[in-house]
Amino acid sequence: MSKVLVNVxxxxxxxxxxxxxxxxLDHLNYIHRDNHGNVTYLCSNQKWLDHYIKKSYPKIGAx
Numbered sequence: 001m002s003k004v005l006v007n008v009x010x011x012x013x014x015x016x017x018x019x020x021x022x023x024x025l026d027h028l029n030y031i032h033r034d035n036h037g038n039v040t041y042l043c044s045n046q047k048w049l050d051h052y053i054k055k056s057y058p059k060i061g062a063x
């Protein structure tokens with residue numbers, strides 16, 4: 001399994017901001033694991049994403 005990390009948290013936050021305000025939400029987290037073990041993780045909170053990577057959560061299978 002190859003790993004590709006693309007940080008688009010600012011873009012996600014910008015796209016979601018109007019919906020956050022309308023729905024009373026403050027962040028978005030979306031995780032998808034496919035049948036081949038590939039993971040897609042979308043997050044609008046840059047600080048959480050930095051923490052998630054710094055703590056090596058992807059390596060230990062967290063989330």
